[in-house]
Amino acid sequence: MTKYAIEAHNIVKKFGDFTALNDISLEVPTGKIYGFLGPNGCGKSTMIRVLTGLMNANEGSVTVLDLNIPKQADLLRLKIGYMTQKFSLYDDLSTRENLQFIGEIFGLSGTQLSDRINEQLQCYQLDQLSNQRVGSMSGGQKQRLSLAAATMHNPSLLFLDEPTSAVDPQSRREFWETLFDLCDQGTTILVTTHYMDEAERCHTLGIMEAGKMRAIGTPETLMSQLGAYVIEITTQHSRALKERLLAKPEVKSAAQVGLSLRVLIDKSISEPISWLTNNFSELSSGDLKETRANLEDVFVTVTGEGRQ
Amino acid sequence: MISSLIRMKAIIVKELRQLARDRITFGMVVMIPLIQLLLFGFAINTDIRNIPIGVVDQSGSTAGRVITQSVSVTQVVSITSSYATVFEAEQAITKGEIKAALILPSDLTQRITQQRVLGQWIVDGSDTMITSAIMALQTMPFTDFDFEIRPRVPKTFDVVLYYNPTRRSAVNIVPGLLGVILTMTMILFTSAAIVRERERGNLELLITTPIHSFELMIAKIVPYIFVGLIQIFIILGLGHYIFAVPINGAISQILMGSLLFIAASLALGLVISTIATTQLQAMQMTVFILLPSILLSGFMFPYEGMPVAAQWISEALPATHYMRIIRGIVLRGADLHDLWQDSLWLLAFTLIGLIVASVRFKKSLD
Ligand SMILES: Nc1ncnc2c1ncn2[C@@H]1O[C@H](COP(=O)(O)OP(=O)(O)O)[C@@H](O)[C@H]1O
Ligand SMILES: [Mg+2]
Numbered sequence: 083m084t085k086y087a088i089e090a091h092n093i094v095k096k097f098g099d100f101t102a103l104n105d106i107s108l109e110v111p112t113g114k115i116y117g118f119l120g121p122n123g124c125g126k127s128t129m130i131r132v133l134t135g136l137m138n139a140n141e142g143s144v145t146v147l148d149l150n151i152p153k154q155a156d157l158l159r160l161k162i163g164y165m166t167q168k169f170s171l172y173d174d175l176s177t178r179e180n181l182q183f184i185g186e187i188f189g190l191s192g193t194q195l196s197d198r199i200n201e202q203l204q205c206y207q208l209d210q211l212s213n214q215r216v217g218s219m220s221g222g223q224k225q226r227l228s229l230a231a232a233t234m235h236n237p238s239l240l241f242l243d244e245p246t247s248a249v250d251p252q253s254r255r256e257f258w259e260t261l262f263d264l265c266d267q268g269t270t271i272l273v274t275t276h277y278m279d280e281a282e283r284c285h286t287l288g289i290m291e292a293g294k295m296r297a298i299g300t301p302e303t304l305m306s307q308l309g310a311y312v313i314e315i316t317t318q319h320s321r322a323l324k325e326r327l328l329a330k331p332e333v334k335s336a337a338q339v340g341l342s343l344r345v346l347i348d349k350s351i352s353e354p355i356s357w358l359t360n361n362f363s364e365l366s367s368g369d370l371k372e373t374r375a376n377l378e379d380v381f382v383t384v385t386g387e388g389r390q
Numbered sequence: 391m392i393s394s395l396i397r398m399k400a401i402i403v404k405e406l407r408q409l410a411r412d413r414i415t416f417g418m419v420v421m422i423p424l425i426q427l428l429l430f431g432f433a434i435n436t437d438i439r440n441i442p443i444g445v446v447d448q449s450g451s452t453a454g455r456v457i458t459q460s461v462s463v464t465q466v467v468s469i470t471s472s473y474a475t476v477f478e479a480e481q482a483i484t485k486g487e488i489k490a491a492l493i494l495p496s497d498l499t500q501r502i503t504q505q506r507v508l509g510q511w512i513v514d515g516s517d518t519m520i521t522s523a524i525m526a527l528q529t530m531p532f533t534d535f536d537f538e539i540r541p542r543v544p545k546t547f548d549v550v551l552y553y554n555p556t557r558r559s560a561v562n563i564v565p566g567l568l569g570v571i572l573t574m575t576m577i578l579f580t581s582a583a584i585v586r587e588r589e590r591g592n593l594e595l596l597i598t599t600p601i602h603s604f605e606l607m608i609a610k611i612v613p614y615i616f617v618g619l620i621q622i623f624i625i626l627g628l629g630h631y632i633f634a635v636p637i638n639g640a641i642s643q644i645l646m647g648s649l650l651f652i653a654a655s656l657a658l659g660l661v662i663s664t665i666a667t668t669q670l671q672a673m674q675m676t677v678f679i680l681l682p683s684i685l686l687s688g689f690m691f692p693y694e695g696m697p698v699a700a701q702w703i704s705e706a707l708p709a710t711h712y713m714r715i716i717r718g719i720v721l722r723g724a725d726l727h728d729l730w731q732d733s734l735w736l737l738a739f740t741l742i743g744l745i746v747a748s749v750r751f752k753k754s755l756d
Pocket of ligand 1: 097120127128
């Protein structure tokens with residue numbers, strides 16, 4: 083087993099004049115969960131499509147499971163599972179029929195197939211729904227079915243495109259438990275998301291914005307290497323203050339969180355709290371404290387450059 | 391190889407399940423042939439029957455009565471009254487009581503022996519359909535005499551009708567209708583086949599699986615072959631029992647000829663499906679093929695009468711070749727061997743269609 087399940091170098095993908103992926107390089111370690119975090123339209127799905135050979139990149143090279151993509155995409159298809167962003171199984175078939183279809187397409191048949199279907203139905207808590215038409219199922223149920231279908235043939239690499247977007251928080255938690263189970267069994271997982279809490283669970287995270295990879299690292303490294311202080315300010319006139327804070331170039335962001343303001347201040351300032359009280363007289367009486375950075379802070383800092 | 395068969399089976403089973411659950415489409419499979427058949431069979435009847443006419447028999451002879459009877463037996467006309475003079479008959483036509491009158495002159499018996507023209511029709515020419523129906527009677531032979539009466543003047547040719555001597559249009563329409571309905575349903579179903587997967591978002595998953603383009607194309611058309619066979623069964627069965635269409639050829643030949651055409655139409659539908667990006671576009675392209683298939687295939691107008699350019703288009707359409715095949719088999723008792731050119735053409739069309747569709751269907755989203 084090679085060290086990296088996916089290696090992509092300098093990928094450029096254009097749709098006409100529009101550059102959807104702008105010089106992206108990444109390496110996904112085998113057996114780990116790798117996340118793409120980014121807002122809608124930043125190119126996450128496009129990146130997955132390039133990596134799976136569904137789309138050809140204009141520039142760059144892609145190697146997935148030691149196969150040269152897109153040249154050897156046909157061979158790759160037997161080894162990967164792909165859960166598309168939009169539900170792509172058949173609404174007018176039942177749960178079992180959908181799994182049967184996917185299983186047969188991947189070459190399973192006979193008792194091997196029916197055993198595997200039963201196994202998957204049980205594993206993804208779909209046994210009660212096995213004869214129900216998929217069209218009438220809830221978002222969470224459809225999502226479990228999609229994952230069951232994507233893992234029917236025990237792929238060593240899974241692509242999951244916003245798997246939890248139509249799912250309630252409880253189901254999301256359970257879903258991630260399943261992902262860790264799969265990961266423990268040796269499956270490499272590439273997952274896209276725009277939820278911070280999900281991103282934080284990934285082993286490695288790539289933060290994307292407008293077709294560019296802004297930062298790559300483990301969530302811990304990204305948070306500890308944040309180029310800003312995080313100050314929580316509890317004060318009364320927070321809304322008016324926010325505008326005035328943002329006017330200063332040293333303030334990278336200011337966001338209302340509950341009753342307090344969460345302010346990111348550039349590391350070029352050595353004493354952020356005194357800098358704040360000096361510059362904003364009303365803060366001398368306020369409650370200011372430095373806190374630990376979270377992933378949202380990281381996201382705001384690395385993607386902020388794009389907006390300025 | 392085995393896994394290739396399993397993959398195709400998986401898609402065929404899936405398609406059949408989807409088809410069986412799509413009530414409207416499933417209903418169309420049965421309703422389209424049923425309604426079209428009844429529509430063309432009963433309503434759009436190009437036979438002219440029971441035109442009300444009068445008779446002016448000035449001869450008062452036995453021959454006159456026999457001729458009058460023979461004319462009425464054709465059922466083209468129905469004798470509603472007889473008049474003593476031509477003038478009275480003309481009046482009746484003017485009033486609209488009758489559409490035509492048959493005048494048999496007093497020297498009728500003499501004319502028969504001399505083999506001259508027997509009599510005269512005076513016709514209300516304002517409806518051309520009626521005119522041509524009566525015109526057709528001018529060459530009518532009479533066989534009820536001891537010797538046959540066949541007016542030789544002023545014709546040079548006899549028209550002798552084989553296979554459909556009573557000239558009922560249902561006999562010709564029903565087999566032709568088979569071609570039109572199969573064109574419509576077969577192309578319509580498959581033209582939506584790939585587009586629907588795209589529109590419903592199933593395609594992205596489908597193309598990340600190991601299924602090959604050619605397997606997908608074959609598996610997509612197989613279920614509809616059964617649909618086509620059901621429709622043939624409905625049309626020919628009802629045609630035979632309701633409209634008394636004779637089935638002179640072997641059933642096996644009908645099935646084989648129809649299978650060739652079904653395959654060709656399905657392949658054409660698949661090609662459309664790889665070009666269209668929405669089901670609406672697929673539908674429009676189907677109509678684009680359907681119209682010439684109705685107008686130029688020989689279903690509505692005889693091929694022989696078309697301008698050369700139209701004949702070229704006509705030759706390109708699978709429906710034209712099928713019209714020849716199915717009419718040949720059903721009405722004349724021919725077999726595919728006799729019609730090998732049309733059969734071969736359909737076969738070639740199918741193969742080319744399948745190849746074009748598989749090449750056009752790229753397992754890629756670009
Ligand atoms: N087939 C396509 N043709 C043209 N533009 C596209 C196509 N697919 C995606 N895009 C554009 O590329 C950008 C990235 O899209 P996508 O990868 O779907 O983003 P994400 O998955 O991160 O929400 C978007 O601006 C989108 O409009
Ligand atoms: Mg997306």
